Amino acid sequence: MATGGNRVAVKDRVGGAARAAKLEGVGKAWSRLPQRGRSLGLAALLLGLVALYPIYVESLPTSVPVIREFPSVSTMVTVLLFTMMAVGLNIVVGYAGLLDLGYVAFYAVGAYTAGWLASGQFQQVNIHFGSVGISRDAGGIHLNIWLVLLIAGIITGVAGILIGLPTLRLRGDYLAIVTLGFGEIIPQFVRNADNLGGFDLTHGTFGISPIDSPGFGEKLNEALGLPINFQQSFDKQDLFFWSALGLLLITIFCSVRLRDSRLGRAWIAIREDETAAAAMGVPLMRTKTWAYALGAFFGGVAGALVASFNSGAFPSQFFFNFSIFLLCMVVLGGMGSVWGVVVAGIILSYLNQEGLSNIGSWLNASTPLDFEVAKYQFGIYGIIIVLMMLFRPVGLIPEGRRKQEIQEGGVAKDTLYGDRHA
């Protein structure tokens, strides 16, 4: 099973590739450090660089070749949250080997849960619980956003179980198509559910807006100086950035710990050979359902925070293409490899948010080409997916175990899905 040593090695490789040049000066002192201290140091350095991004982004050069400028902090918020979803999807696709083409449904459920529990959507009632920066008289349900994030995760997890239970019995490719079906139904439902027997559940194509913002309330503000309400703060992007980063780190931590847990080993066993796993006493249905529920949980939390950051949940955000976009992150990074998915997620979300259009405008300005790169972004993702599958199916930063599976080849033929002999 994937051991601690394995993990350290992977982490080392990530950090090593990215930071090698900078560290040459302190090379000697560095090499005296023990292995574990070194990788910890690298991780801390990297984390520090990321965490301080909002502070030094202003002083970064503004006319960089190719990408033109460094991503703004608000872009980075979305990038981090999309990456968090990709890490969630990696639990389903990467660990358990269940192809989910409808992950956008979980994003939608999370976002709309935030919309229902923290906005003026249901004017019929007036419920306040720990809401910050909202007038007590405002109608609707206003729960504290931190609480809403948790509730959104749980509701989405339950939705994952509901979707999973009837379909996980099916063979893998059918599962893919059923999840795809749900990924299409749920967005259509939220688009149409503005008049369910006269009841406006989702406000149709207009979406739910505004959605409350996170914050710490007045008491904590006085005691510790924490911001009352993010949206009303002048540095709201930075606050959202650190919240998103915190959530992403929690997700990564949970994801790594889950992988090494009993449950995670069961997932990997199922991925490698379902029949053999069942024979060894792994309860297939329960294990797969857990993969679904936990994968969905993180998607829901991320979705809720995206909704809070955008101050709204709009049906136009939820399209099938988004599921493929997330899948592309998982495939590019390496299915099952947490660090690979994080790196690929950050790169691809950045490209999606502003990178591609910047690169496109640079390309058109500096070459005689006239080509709208951003228009073809999903074609580019398609090409990435196909090339990765053909030439490097293990991903950019492969997980050791999965690499073995692919290279052994012989075991692979029918195992990822296996047949349902059990």
Add this chain to the structure above:
Amino acid sequence: MLGVLFVILIAIWLLRNFIADPQEFINISLIGLTTGSIYALVALGYTLVYGILQLINFAHGDVFALCGLVSSSIMIGLFNLSGGEAAVVIAAGLLGTIVLTMLFGATMNSTIEFVGYRRLRNQPRLTMLITAVGMSFIVQNISLAIYGVNYRSAPELIPETPAFTIGEVSLSWNKLSVILITIPVLLGLTWLVRSTRQGKAMRATAQDQDAAAMMGINVNRTISFTFLLAGGLAGAAGVLFLMQFNMRYDTGFELGLIAFTAAVLGGIGNLAGATLGGLLIGFIQAYNEGLAIWSPGGDWTRSIVFGILIAILVFRPEGLLGERTPEGA
């Protein structure tokens, strides 16, 4: 039990509508028959490929859309058809368009197989499936690059005038032509798979690739041929669709999913099943969008179609005409 109850409820709904306005009901049924025929052609492509490779060829719907768009170029650009010519010229031009588009679709589809799927055959099936998703986006973007985001439509080659009228019910030449083209294509396909040497090779390869290879069947060629066939069907469907509706680069994605649902509904891998499923889905869509009483309306079509897909997969994964296999669904 639940299924029976459900069917009874639908029957009551249809009957209620039929009694309220029989002519309208039959007209809507004819629309369903026309769209259903097109769905059937696309669904056959999914079923053929699934039968032989157990692969959901996501790119199939996009090949269909590209074929439809290409056929508009052939029709207008190559043959200069505008609808005002003599009937013989139109018939010949249309036939030429269909043949050329089928050739294009066949080439496209087998190229995708050759470039993308062939070398992944010994990999886990997940790999091929993900590649198919990627291929789908590539083909879609090829359509986008060539034809842009605007909808295209065919000139009115076949008049909307009624071919025959019974009472108040009439069927236009345009709709009739879809059915007139679909039926010979289906018959030809059935003959090809059932009665020719190549068809036998296809069935053998579908059952067991290794054993088929040992019997001297060229498995690679047989699989290529299957993709050729599927692509040809997508080409024909593309022309027919273009003559009824507008289409653009992303039409194929949704239509592909609907057609795939049709294939699953009928029992994937089963040719008659795909045809039946296509027609059923066509009817369901037409009734849902057309009937006046108690129908959810066009906003919900997609949800209903996917609801059917999920229900079928959960309760009867082998489909209406399929046989339960030892592996389950």
